[in-house]
Amino acid sequence: MTTATLCPSCGEAVAEEDDFCESCGTRLHAPPPQEGTCPKCGAPADQADADGYCTRCGNRLPRPTDHIEVEEGGMALVSDKGLRHHRNEDAGAIRATEAFSVLVVCDGVSTTANPDQASAAAAEAVADAVVAGLSGHEEAVSVLAGAVAAAQAAVCNAPVEEPGGYTQAPSTTVVAVVVIGDQLVTANVGDSRAYWIDAASPQACRQLSYDDSLAEAAIAAGATPEEAYGRKDAHTITHWLGTDAPEVTPHIEVVTAPGPGILLVCSDGLWNYYEAPEALRELVAAGPPGEGVLETARRLVDAALEAGGHDNITVAIKALGAPTWAEVPSAPPAEPPSETPTGPVEPVETETPVETESNESEANDHG
Amino acid sequence: MADFHLECFQNEYLPEGAREVNAVVTITASGASAAGGFAAGPGAASTAGSVEVIVVDTSGSMGGSKIRAAREATAAAVAAIKDGVRFAVISGDNTAHVVYPRTGGLATSSNETRAQAQQAAGRLEASGGTAIGSWLQLITSIVANEPGIKHVILLTDGKDEHESPETLDAAIQGAKGIFQCDCRGVGTDWVVSELRKIATVLLGTVDIVADPAGLAADFETMMAQAMGKSLADVKIRLWTPQGASISFVKQVAPDLLDLTDRRVTINPLSGDYPTGAWGDESRDYHFAVSVNAGNVGDEMLAARVSLVVNGQVAGQALVKAVWTDDSALSTKINKQVAHYTGQAELADAIAEGLEARKQGDMETATTKLGRAVQLAAQSGNTETAKLLAKVVDVEDPATGKVRMKSKVADEDEMTLDTRSTKTVRVTH
Numbered sequence: 134m135t136t137a138t139l140c141p142s143c144g145e146a147v148a149e150e151d152d153f154c155e156s157c158g159t160r161l162h163a164p165p166p167q168e169g170t171c172p173k174c175g176a177p178a179d180q181a182d183a184d185g186y187c188t189r190c191g192n193r194l195p196r197p198t199d200h201i202e203v204e205e206g207g208m209a210l211v212s213d214k215g216l217r218h219h220r221n222e223d224a225g226a227i228r229a230t231e232a233f234s235v236l237v238v239c240d241g242v243s244t245t246a247n248p249d250q251a252s253a254a255a256a257e258a259v260a261d262a263v264v265a266g267l268s269g270h271e272e273a274v275s276v277l278a279g280a281v282a283a284a285q286a287a288v289c290n291a292p293v294e295e296p297g298g299y300t301q302a303p304s305t306t307v308v309a310v311v312v313i314g315d316q317l318v319t320a321n322v323g324d325s326r327a328y329w330i331d332a333a334s335p336q337a338c339r340q341l342s343y344d345d346s347l348a349e350a351a352i353a354a355g356a357t358p359e360e361a362y363g364r365k366d367a368h369t370i371t372h373w374l375g376t377d378a379p380e381v382t383p384h385i386e387v388v389t390a391p392g393p394g395i396l397l398v399c400s401d402g403l404w405n406y407y408e409a410p411e412a413l414r415e416l417v418a419a420g421p422p423g424e425g426v427l428e429t430a431r432r433l434v435d436a437a438l439e440a441g442g443h444d445n446i447t448v449a450i451k452a453l454g455a456p457t458w459a460e461v462p463s464a465p466p467a468e469p470p471s472e473t474p475t476g477p478v479e480p481v482e483t484e485t486p487v488e489t490e491s492n493e494s495e496a497n498d499h500g
Numbered sequence: 501m502a503d504f505h506l507e508c509f510q511n512e513y514l515p516e517g518a519r520e521v522n523a524v525v526t527i528t529a530s531g532a533s534a535a536g537g538f539a540a541g542p543g544a545a546s547t548a549g550s551v552e553v554i555v556v557d558t559s560g561s562m563g564g565s566k567i568r569a570a571r572e573a574t575a576a577a578v579a580a581i582k583d584g585v586r587f588a589v590i591s592g593d594n595t596a597h598v599v600y601p602r603t604g605g606l607a608t609s610s611n612e613t614r615a616q617a618q619q620a621a622g623r624l625e626a627s628g629g630t631a632i633g634s635w636l637q638l639i640t641s642i643v644a645n646e647p648g649i650k651h652v653i654l655l656t657d658g659k660d661e662h663e664s665p666e667t668l669d670a671a672i673q674g675a676k677g678i679f680q681c682d683c684r685g686v687g688t689d690w691v692v693s694e695l696r697k698i699a700t701v702l703l704g705t706v707d708i709v710a711d712p713a714g715l716a717a718d719f720e721t722m723m724a725q726a727m728g729k730s731l732a733d734v735k736i737r738l739w740t741p742q743g744a745s746i747s748f749v750k751q752v753a754p755d756l757l758d759l760t761d762r763r764v765t766i767n768p769l770s771g772d773y774p775t776g777a778w779g780d781e782s783r784d785y786h787f788a789v790s791v792n793a794g795n796v797g798d799e800m801l802a803a804r805v806s807l808v809v810n811g812q813v814a815g816q817a818l819v820k821a822v823w824t825d826d827s828a829l830s831t832k833i834n835k836q837v838a839h840y841t842g843q844a845e846l847a848d849a850i851a852e853g854l855e856a857r858k859q860g861d862m863e864t865a866t867t868k869l870g871r872a873v874q875l876a877a878q879s880g881n882t883e884t885a886k887l888l889a890k891v892v893d894v895e896d897p898a899t900g901k902v903r904m905k906s907k908v909a910d911e912d913e914m915t916l917d918t919r920s921t922k923t924v925r926v927t928h
Contacts, residue, residue, distance in 0.1 A: 173798075191791070192798065217825060218797050219798065219824065297510060297512045
C-alpha cells in the first residue's frame with residue numbers, strides 16, 4: 134500500500150522515496166540548507182550560473198550582502214536582508230583606530246532606484262571621511278558633518294536607472310556615531326537610529342539620533358506620540374541623502390556615556406519591533422553573561438527576524454566600559470519621576486557616571 | 501563581425517502567489533549586413549554562399565497585365581541579386597518547373613546569368629492551374645542540400661485549388677527549416693490565410709500587391725532586403741527553471757509571429773526557436789513564462805534568453821521574477837509588455853472582426869473592429885488605423901465607436917487582413 138504524498142511547492146503527487154519533486158524540482162525531504170547548496174532545491178551551489186542563479190530551479194543563490202558579520206576593535210556589525218525583501222538594501226561600516234571608533238548604518242530607501250548601492254556608497258564614504266578627518270585631529274563634530282556631505286556626494290554618484298525598479302533618485306538614510314573615549318558624537322539624516330543602552334539603568338537609556346520622519350514632524354507640531362505614530366505615513370522620512378534630497382543637514386548630538394553600556398546603531402528593521410530604549414535594553418540584557426558584541430548583535434538581528442523580519446535589519450554595536458547586565462528591575466511605572474538623574478541601581482562599576490544635559494532632560498521626559 | 505545586443509523590458513516584481521512572468525526582449529544586430537561583402541563574422545554565411553529562388557504563378561488567371569507585371573518584377577528582382585549568389589526562376593501552375601537555369605538546379609549569379617534569367621522571365625506564359633504545394637516541393641528538392649541562407653519569393657494571384665489542403669500542408673512542413681519564403685498575392689483573388697500559413701511556417705512575410713503595376717518595385721525591395729542578410733540559422737535559446745512552463749514565445753516587431761510551437765528541445769530546461777536570417781536589424785520578442793510561485797523576498801531567474809548564431813551564444817538577456825509585498829512595485833505596468841500585448845490584441849480583433857463580417861455577424865464585426873480602431877489609435881499604429889478606416893466608418897477612435905461600411909472594396913479588406921500583424925514599436 135502506498136501513501137499519496139503531495140509536493141509542498143506545486144501540489145503534484147510524489148513518491149515517498151523521491152528526493153525531489155519530478156514536476157517542479159522542489160527538494161522533498163528537505164534537510165536544513167547546507168552551505169554551498171541552493172537553499173530552494175538543494176542543488177549544489179557550483180551549479181550556479183555566472184549571474185548567481187541556480188541552474189536547476191532558477192532561485193537566486195545567496196548574495197554576500199544577504200548576511201554580513203564584521204567584528205573589529207570591540208565593535209560588531211551584523212546585517213541581514215530579513216525575510217520579506219529580496220535583497221539587502223541596508224549597509225554598514227565599523228572602523229577603529231587607537232584614538233576613536235566610528236559606527237555607520239545606512240538604509241537605502243526602497244522606493245528609489247538602486248537603494249542598495251546608495252546605502253553602500255554612503256556607509257563607506259562616511260567611515261572613510263571620519264577616519265581621514267579625525268586622524269588629522271580635527272573636531273569630531275565638523276568631521277562628522279563633512280563625512281555626511283561626502284556621503285551625499287557618493288550617493289549622487291550611484292547609478293540612477295534600475296531596470297524594473299523605482300525611478301526616484303537613489304536615496305539612503307545615514308546614522309553615524311564617533312566614539313572618542315566616553316564621548317559619543319552622533320550624526321544622522323533619516324530614520325536610522327543610534328541608542329545608548331545603559332548597563333546600569335533603563336532610565337539612562339536613550340535615543341541619540343533624531344528621526345526625520347512625518348511622525349516626529351507631527352510631534353514637533355504638537356501631536357501626541359500615540360497620534361503621531363498612529364498615522365499611516367508615520368514612517369515616511371522627510372530627509373535623506375540623494376540628488377533629490379530637500380536639504381542635507383544632519384542632526385548632530387554630543388553626549389558623554391554615563392557609565393558602562395552599549396552603543397547601538399541600527400536600521401528600522403530592528404527598531405520597528407523594539408522601539409523604546411528600555412525595550413532594547415531588555416533585549417540586550419537577556420543575553421548570557423559575558424556575551425561578546427558579535428553575539429549580542431546577532432541576537433538582536435535574530436529577534437527582529439523572529440518578530441517578522443519584514444525589513445532589512447542592520448545592527449552595529451560597541452561596548453563601553455565592560456558592561457554587565459545584572460538583573461535590573463524594569464522601570465517601575467508607579468514610581469514618580471526623580472528630579473535628579475537616575476543613578477545606577479546597582480553599582481556594578483566604580484566609574485563615575487557623567488551625565489549630560491540632554492540625558493537629564495531625556496530622563497525628565499520619561500517622567 | 502556581427503554583434504547582437506539584447507535588452508530586456510519587464511516588471512520583474514510579482515505579488516505573492518503570482519506565477520506568470522512577462523518580458524519583451526529587443527534584439528538588435530549590427531555588423532550583420534552583407535553590404536560589406538564578406539565582412540560578416542566568421543561562420544556567417546556571406547551572400548555569396550546564399551540561395552535565391554523566385555517562383556511565379558503562371559496559372560491561366562495570371563494572363564494579361566498580371567503576367568506582364570510578373571515578368572517585369574522577376575527581371576527587377578534578378579537584377580538585384582549579387583554576384584556569386586546561387587539562384588533560380590521557377591514557373592508554377594499545376595506543377596512547377598525551373599525556367600532558369602534551363603538545366604534545372606541553380607545558376608551562379610553574374611552579369612551573364614542574370615541577363616539570361618531576365619530573358620527567361622520574359623517568356624513566362626499564363627496557363628494551367630494553381631498547386632502551390634508542388635512548387636514548394638520542387639524548391640525544397642533543389643535547395644535542401646545547399647549551404648547558407650536560402651530565400652524564396654513566391655508570387656500568386658489565386659487560390660490553391662488544384663491540390664488538397666493536406667498536400668499543401670505537407671509541402672509546407674517539408675520546407676520548414678529549409679528555406680524562408682516571402683509571399684506576395686497580386687490582385688484580390690488569392691486567399692490571405694493560405695499565404696499567411698506558408699509565410700508563418702517559413703519565417704517570411706506576406707503582403708498584398710493589389711495593383712500589378714506595383715509589383716516590380718516590391719520585388720526589387722524584397723530582394724534588396726534579402727541581400728542585406730548575412731547571418732543564417734539564428735536561433736533563440738530559452739532556458740527556464742525546473743517546473744516552469746512556457747505560455748508563449750512571439751516575435752512582436754516588426755510584425756507578429758508566434759514561435760511557441762516551433763520549439764526544438766535541447767534539454768529538459770532549454771529549447772531553441774528559429775528566427776531565420778538576420779541583417780542589420782532590430783526585432784522584439786515577447787516571452788511569457790509560468791514559474792513556480794516563490795515566497796515574498798524570493799528572487800528567481802525565470803528565463804534566460806540566449807541568441808545562438810551558428811551554434812555560438814552571441815548575446816543574452818535575463819528575465820527575472822522577484823516576489824514582493826510592495827504593491828507599488830508589483831502593480832507597475834511595463835510599457836513594452838503592455839504595448840505588445842495590445843498589438844497582439846489588435847491583430848486578433850481585426851482577424852476576428854473580418855471573420856465575423858464574412859459570416860454576416862455584423863454585431864460581432866462592429867464590436868471587434870471597433871476595439872481594433874481603439875487599440876490602433878491608442879498605440880499609435882497609424883498604418884493599421886488607416887486600413888481600418890477603409891473598412892469601417894470611425895466615429896470616435898478613443899472609444900472605438902464605429903459603423904460598418906455598407907460597401908468595402910475587396911482590396912481594402914484583404915489589405916487590412918494581410919497587414920493586421922504589422923506592429924509599431926513603443927514611442928518613447
